[in-house]
Amino acid sequence: MNARLMTLLGVLALGGCGGVFESEIPAAQAFVLRLAPRPAVAPAVTPHGSVLLQRPEAGPGLDSDRIALLRSDNRFDFYAASRWAAPAPDMVESVIVDALRSSGNFSAVFDDTSPYAPRYSLRVTLRRFEADYSSGTGGRAPTVYVVLDCTLGRHRDRELLSSFTAQGSAVASEDRLTAVVAAFETATATAMAQLEQATAAAVASESVPGK
Numbered sequence: 001m002n003a004r005l006m007t008l009l010g011v012l013a014l015g016g017c018g019g020v021f022e023s024e025i026p027a028a029q030a031f032v033l034r035l036a037p038r039p040a041v042a043p044a045v046t047p048h049g050s051v052l053l054q055r056p057e058a059g060p061g062l063d064s065d066r067i068a069l070l071r072s073d074n075r076f077d078f079y080a081a082s083r084w085a086a087p088a089p090d091m092v093e094s095v096i097v098d099a100l101r102s103s104g105n106f107s108a109v110f111d112d113t114s115p116y117a118p119r120y121s122l123r124v125t126l127r128r129f130e131a132d133y134s135s136g137t138g139g140r141a142p143t144v145y146v147v148l149d150c151t152l153g154r155h156r157d158r159e160l161l162s163s164f165t166a167q168g169s170a171v172a173s174e175d176r177l178t179a180v181v182a183a184f185e186t187a188t189a190t191a192m193a194q195l196e197q198a199t200a201a202a203v204a205s206e207s208v209p210g211k
Contacts, residue, residue, distance in 0.1 A: 028081050028082055028083045029081065029082045029083070029177070030082075030083055030084070030085045031067070031082065031083070031084055031085065031177075031181045032084070032085045032091070033084075033091055033092075033095055033181075033184060033185055033188055034185065035095065035098075035099075035185055035188060035189045035192065036185075036189065047104065047105060047106050047107040048105055048106055048107075048119075048120075048200075048203040048204070048206055049106065049107055049118070049119030049120060049203070049206070050106055050107050050108040050109070050110065050116070050118040050119050050120070051100060051106045051108075051109055051110070051118050051119070051120040051121070051122055051152075051199070052109075052110040052111070052112065052114060052116075052118035052120070052121050052122065052155065053093060053096055053097055053100070053109065053110070053111055053112065053122045053124065054112045054121065054122065054123050054124070055089055055090070055093055055111075055112050056089040056092050056093055056096075056124040056125065056126045056148070057089070057123075057124070057125040057126065058087075058088065058089045058125075058126045059125065059126055059127045059128065059129075060076075061076050062088050062089070062126050062129050062130075063087055063088070063089055064078075064087055064088065065083045065084045065085070065086060065087045065088070066078040066079070066082075066083050066084070067079045067082050067083060067084060067131070067177075067180075067181075068088075068129060068130035068131070069130055069131040069132070069133060069142065070130050070131070070132045070133060070134055071133050071134065072133050072134045073134075074134060076130075079131075079177060079180075082177055088126060088129050089126055092124070092126055092129070092148070092188070093111060093112075093124075094111075095188060095192060096122075096124065096192065096195065097109055097110075097111055099192040099195065099196055100122075100195075100196065100199065103196045103200065105196070105199065105200045105203070106120075117155060117156075118155050119154065119155060119156070120152060120153065120154060120155060120161070120203065121152070121153055121154075121155045122150065122151070122152050122199065123150065123151045123152075124148050124149070124150050125148070125149040125150075126147075126148060127147040127148065127149050127165075128145040128146060128147035128167075129145075129146055129147075129184075130144070130145060131143070131144050131172065131180050131183070131184075132144070132145055140175040141171060141172040141173065141174050141175045141179070142171075142172055142175065142180060142183075143169055143170070143171050143172070143183075144169060144170050144171075144172065144180065144183040144184050144186075144187045145167070145168075145169050145187065146167060146168050146169070146184070146187040146188050146190075146191045147165065147166075147167040147191070148165065148166045148167065148191055148195060149163075149165050150162075150163070150164050150165065150166060150195060150198065150199075151163045152198075152199055152202045152203070161202045161203065161206075162198060162199075162201070162202035164194075164198040164202075166191045166192070166194035166195035166198060167190070167191050167194065168186070168187035168188060168189065168190025168191040168192075168194070169187050169190070170183040170184075170186035170187040170190070171183065
C-alpha cells in the first residue's frame with residue numbers, strides 16, 4: 001500500500017469518527033442572582049464598625065455551580081443544561097456583601113479576601129438553596145427555599161454576639177427554569193432582609209465607634 005493511499009484512508013477514518021466527538025447535549029445556561037434594587041436609605045448616624053463576611057459554608061451538595069432541586073421522593077438532583085454563574089456559596093456571599101453595604105449599618109463590609117481587620121466577623125452556612133418539588137404546592141411548579149444559619153461575633157476577642165437563621169421561600173410561577181430562578185431571587189431577598197435586621201439588632205448595643 002503506497003503512502004498516498006494510506007494517507008487517504010487515514011483521512012476517511014478520522015472523518016467517520018467525527019460523530020463520536022460531537023455532543024448533542026445543549027450548552028449549559030448560566031444564571032445569576034439579581035435582586036431587585038432597594039430603596040435608598042439614610043446611613044446610620046454612627047455606623048457600627050466594619051464587618052467581614054467569611055465565605056459561606058455549604059450544606060451537602062450545595063458547594064457547586066449546579067442548580068439544585070429536591071424531587072418528590074426526597075432525592076437530591078440538579079437541573080440539566082443549566083448552572084449558576086459561580087458556585088452557590090460564592091454567589092450568596094456576593095449578595096450578602098451587597099446587602100450589608102447598602103443597609104448603611106456598617107462603616108465597611110469586607111469579603112474574606114480583605115487584608116483589613118474588621119470589628120465584626122459574620123459566618124454563614126448555606127443550609128438550603130434548592131427548588132423543592134416534594135412540598136406539594138398543588139401543581140408541578142416547585143417551591144424554592146433559601147436558609148442561612150448565621151453567627152455574628154467580635155473579631156478581636158471572638159465574643160459571640162448573635163446566632164440566628166435567615167430564610168425565605170417562594171413558589172415559582174411555573175415549572176420553567178426562568179421562573180425558578182426568579183423564585184430563587186425572591187426567596188433570597190427575603191432571607192437578606194432578615195439577615196440585615198438580625199445583624200443590625202446584634203450590634204445595636206455596641207458603643208465603640210466605627211473603625
